[in-house]
Amino acid sequence: MFRTTRASAVLALLTVLLGVAVAVACGKEGSPPSKGPAADKLPNYEVAQGFQLPESPTWTRAKKRGYLIVGVKEDQPYLGEKDPATGAYSGFDIEIARMMSASLGFDPQTIRFRTIASANRETALQNGQIDFYVGTYTINANRRKLVGFAGPYYMAGQSLLVRADENDIHGPQDLDGKRVCSVTGSTPYQRIKEDFPKAVLVAYDTYSVCVDNLLTYQVDAVTTDDAILIGYAAKLPDELKVVGKPFSEEPYGIGVPHGDNALRFALDDALEAREKNGDWKKAYEATLGLSGVPAPTPPPIDRYPAGS
Ligand code: GLU
Numbered sequence: 418m419f420r421t422t423r424a425s426a427v428l429a430l431l432t433v434l435l436g437v438a439v440a441v442a443c444g445k446e447g448s449p450p451s452k453g454p455a456a457d458k459l460p461n462y463e464v465a466q467g468f469q470l471p472e473s474p475t476w477t478r479a480k481k482r483g484y485l486i487v488g489v490k491e492d493q494p495y496l497g498e499k500d501p502a503t504g505a506y507s508g509f510d511i512e513i514a515r516m517m518s519a520s521l522g523f524d525p526q527t528i529r530f531r532t533i534a535s536a537n538r539e540t541a542l543q544n545g546q547i548d549f550y551v552g553t554y555t556i557n558a559n560r561r562k563l564v565g566f567a568g569p570y571y572m573a574g575q576s577l578l579v580r581a582d583e584n585d586i587h588g589p590q591d592l593d594g595k596r597v598c599s600v601t602g603s604t605p606y607q608r609i610k611e612d613f614p615k616a617v618l619v620a621y622d623t624y625s626v627c628v629d630n631l632l633t634y635q636v637d638a639v640t641t642d643d644a645i646l647i648g649y650a651a652k653l654p655d656e657l658k659v660v661g662k663p664f665s666e667e668p669y670g671i672g673v674p675h676g677d678n679a680l681r682f683a684l685d686d687a688l689e690a691r692e693k694n695g696d697w698k699k700a701y702e703a704t705l706g707l708s709g710v711p712a713p714t715p716p717p718i719d720r721y722p723a724g725s
Contacts, residue, residue, distance in 0.1 A: 456507070458703040460696045462515055468522030472679035475548050476521060484527035487514045488547035488672070491532040492625035494648030495705045497552050499532065506530045510669075512700035513570055513688075514551040517671065520687030534622045536602025539563040542674050549684070550672035553642055555604045556719070565677060566670030567684030570697070572716045573642035574663025575605045578649060580631060581658050586638055588661035592616035596636040598627035605641045608665060624649070632656060642667050644705060651708040668716055678723040685720050 470476040479485050489510055491499035496508040515525035533541045538554060541547050542564045553573065556566040579586050586595065593615040599606040601620045609616050619636050621627055627639040628649050639646065643663050650657045671688075673680050691697045692715050701712045 455703040455707065458699070459512065460516075460699040460703075462519035462525055462691075462696060464519045464524055465522045468520070470521065470679055470683055473677050473683065475674055475677045475680045476683070478545075479521075479523065479548050484529060485514075485518050485521070485523050485548050486529045486531060486546070487518070488533040488538065488541050488550035488552065489514065489530050490552040490623075492623050493553060493645050494652050495708050496644060496648060499530075507704070509571070509701060509704040510551045510553065512704055513671070514549075516691045516696055516700065517549070517551070517684055517687050520690065521683065534602070535600045536622065538602075538672055542672055545674070548673075549680070553645055553667075554670055554672050555642075555667040556670035557604065560672075564675050565673040565681045566719075567673060567681045568670035568688055568718060569668035569716045570671070570688050570692075571644070571669040572713070573644040573667040573669060575608060575640060575665040575667060576643040576646050576663050577660050578628070578631065578639040578646040578657055579637065579660055580634075581654075581656055583637070583658075583660075586660060589613050589616075589640075589664055592638065595638060597638045597640055598630050598636040599640045600624055600627070603641060604665070604667060609640055628657070647708045647710065648705075668719075682720065685718050688715075689718055 489506060490497035491506065493508065497506065497510040498508050499506050511530070514528060514530070518525045518528050531541075531547055533547065533550065533552070538550050538552070539560065542550060556569055560566070577586060577589065585591060589609070589612070592609070592613050595616055596619055597609055597616045598619045598621065599609060601622060606618065606620055609618055619630070621630075624639065624641055624645055627636065630636045631639050643659060646659045650659050671684050673684065697715060698712050706712055
């Protein structure tokens with residue numbers, strides 16, 4: 418009896434998911450999908466003419482190449498999403514990458530985006546696979562030993578996503594014995610492991626796989642930043658909800674190769690300028706803001722000195 422109910426619930430959810438996929442795909446034809454990034458409201462970022470940054474090895478290499486290569490996520494609604502049909506990327510992080518590109522003198526249309534999972538960000542920056550990384554990347558002391566960070570440009574906080582009919586989980590204190598999914602190499606994974614050891618931690622490479630596991634009753638909760646979880650919940654409001662209050666601070670930075678302080682400071686300047694001229698807010702409102710949270714005041718830039 419229980420099995421049948423469960424199986425039909427899973428089937429119903431998959432049908433809903435398929436419906437969403439079809440609706441999103443159809444949205445491309447005419448008006449933008451009601452809950453996707455509002456393409457028509459996105460700012461046009463003016464490309465800085467004659468911009469030079471010869472002190473930055475990363476910028477110099479990109480200049481020779483003619484375009485930037487930026488690491489991002491592809492499965493995070495409103496933040497970094499790749500349209501499977503067109504291959505086009507959209508979301509708040511993507512907009513941050515585009516405005517940074519314009520400020521560094523590169524036409525944002527020419528950026529090559531590369532999807533890089535949380536666990537591979539530092540290596541990708543160290544190997545020169547990407548010029549910089551914009552994808553819900555928390556600035557912290559451990560990572561700063563391996564890479565540099567411009568920003569922060571947004572402040573998120575760790576939270577929990579559960580099925581809409583879940584009544585027992587209200588915060589991380591309720592996770593004892595529960596199956597909780599997060600992503601390898603992420604700060605939320607690490608926090609559950611250290612601070613809530615009685616939770617049964619399940620790890621994958623991406624949050625969308627965690628969400629699939631939640632919808633099919635393989636896990637009881639997904640944990641990561643509220644900004645990410647709110648996006649998934651907004652896409653499936655009848656199936657998913659975010660519960661409790663954020664229980665950490667996750668300042669999002671732009672990851673740059675370690676030691677390229679010229680690039681880091683140029684990105685700090687660019688972020689400050691885009692926050693001042695309104696581009697940051699416009700980009701937020703056309704992307705992450707669509708998940709229902711009004712534009713916050715961006716956190717102050719932490720221009721930490723070279724060598725620290
Ligand atoms: N902001 C957290 C982190 O950088 C979680 C999101 C992510 O995995 O990108 O680890």
